Amino acid sequence: MRHIIAMLLENEAGALSRVAGLFSARGYNIESLSVAPTEDPTLSRLTLVTTGSDEIIEQITKQLNKLIDVVRLMELTDGPHIERELLLVKVNAAGNAREEVKRLAEIFRGRIIDVTDKNYTVELTGDGEKLDAFIEALRPSGIVEVVRSGVSGIARGDRSLRVEKTSARATATQD
């Protein structure tokens, strides 16, 4: 089963390698991982996509919680959530492909953000399946380069992953 785990990490040097090291040391999969600072400069937010049985996912979340730099953790796939990924794709746009790629970008609601005689660069956001489908559709035109950001995710509704500022203590609200 595919799981998305979101984490708030202390924004410290080495915090990311503790997370990555845990996965390699214990033989867990990482499908994708994205990380960036939050509105609170002392925290970064990490979204990690992994697969495994329920027992393995339970171990993964427990092991992650054990890392001193992990402040708070939430399994997004436990409830309704939104996931998004950014794709940048450079694709051949010579001859017939020029029209075809433009048409496909429109269908998928992507944006062409860079143009040369030979290539288009297209930007697209969506969930993983949508990006996969777009890449498949472009394939016959000749893909030059694919860049994916990895999944970012957020829970729907009032469920949120955050740290209470007032109490310096970590909490997550679950309504």
Next chain:
Amino acid sequence: MELSGADILIRCLQDEGVEYIFGYPGGAALHIYDALYRQDKVKHILVRHEQGAAHAADGYARSTGKAGVALVTSGPGVTNTVTGIATAYMDSSPLVVISGQVPSQLIGQDAFQECDAVGITRPCVKHNFLVKDVKDIAITIKKAFYIATTGRPGPVLVDIPKDITAHKAEYAYPKTISMRSYNPVTKGHPGQIKKAVELILSAKRPMIYTGGGIIWAEAAEELTDFVRLLGYPCTNTLMGLGGYPATDPLFVGMLGMHGTYEANMGTHQSDVLIAIGARFDDRVTGELSKFCPHARIVHVDIDPSSIAKNVPVEVPIVGSAKAVLQELTKAIKATKKKPDAAALKSWWAQINEWRALNCLAYDRKTELIKPQYVLEKLYELTKGQAYVTSDVGQHQMWAAQFYKFDKPRHWINSGGLGTMGFGLPSAMGVQLAHPNKTVACVTGEASIQMCIQELSTCKQYDLPIKIINLNNRYMGMVRQWQEFFYDKRYSHSYMDALPDFERLAEAYGHVGMKIEKPGDVEGALKEALKLKDRLVFMDFITDQAENVFPMIPAGKGHNEIIMSPFLAAAPINRELA
């Protein structure tokens, strides 16, 4: 007044109440060593190899419950401690290791004696820090001790670049600390306690299985009350010995690969298994698919990730063994339900039948010294009161089987990592922490050679350790596996070209003895124990062919335990009567 980073560090250690640091100097640590020179509150013990520093700090920690502290230089200094740090990590021992680092501006330049200490130790520490500002030293040291000693304890490394130890700052040591990302639980969840009590009291064939968590949580007394209140059998893991008095009739001995027949059969046939501060290690469970086929399991542990890691658990309780045992005992006393006396009676009859096989028996009528005999005599002559450290191998298992530990923190060994070389340096830490107590290091002629240089440290600080070298001229445990599982192909397990240990000990300024006949064992031990202020190295030339029994071969279930051929005549009942 502003102090240098090095002075701040030493003040932190003083204010933390550190008695001893075990260390070895070098370039990146020289400001720190200079600060040490200018004070006499914290005593520095100069080891002969940094592995010894980590193990000595570990022995100090295990025998006191306080954090052990090591100080080393950058590069090879810190890489030499890695084995010791990993050893402490596997057995949840609180260490604070301080390493010098090359100056900040040289980090990443492949500078002389540079290594990524934080990176290299990351997988075997509870946490580690690289200090980047002199103002952070005090808070980092406070955090290091806090993290090392609370929750599930473990080693913490603090890496400090040389320039930071020269920079100046005001000194203030924080009194308390709270971290938003680290809040270890202690109390068990009341709902889970209730469920556990119900399950515990419904048992017909209970077994209480406890590990090192009892020792680290200082919960031996609570465990004893709990076991006696119920009248249930209790077994300890290798790391848990001393958590329950071994001479108590409710104790059925050690569990696992070389545990007793009654402990292993009792666990296998149990219908309710109460695991406390233990982690279902493979050396304890044997083949998981064959583990406890009938048991419903309660598991108490301070580390949530230990629960349901290897074995599914019906009632998990996250909490400190001490707090949870108090809560369980209180709840059991408060309920009207009592343990099932009739079921317990027949269960004990069964256990006593297994026990009557006397699974640890060995041949006492030989010309050769039996290692078990040496340990029995050691137990007798020290009246069970000694601190015993060990290395890794057969001698370790025999010590665990034959020295009956009634008190916690007296049995000090590397169970998780299984580190040969642990015995002597850890004994140094124990002896320093308990200067007037007998400290025996039970070792083998292979293990002792892995940190034998520490004999020199023992001389410098007058540590009167009693070394019991069970010299079988083999890496005995390796030889045993080769005998059983490799058709007696003894590949590289013979210890050739051994030194004359008696004279070696004397060369280091200690007392050496060589004991070759069973009749001399007792006298030699008596004589050695009388030499209260001297280290005595006793080289016992033992039976080369002796094996450790019982044994559950890897991949087998508890009920597939192999008994000593010496017992061959006795009938073995592996089913429930």
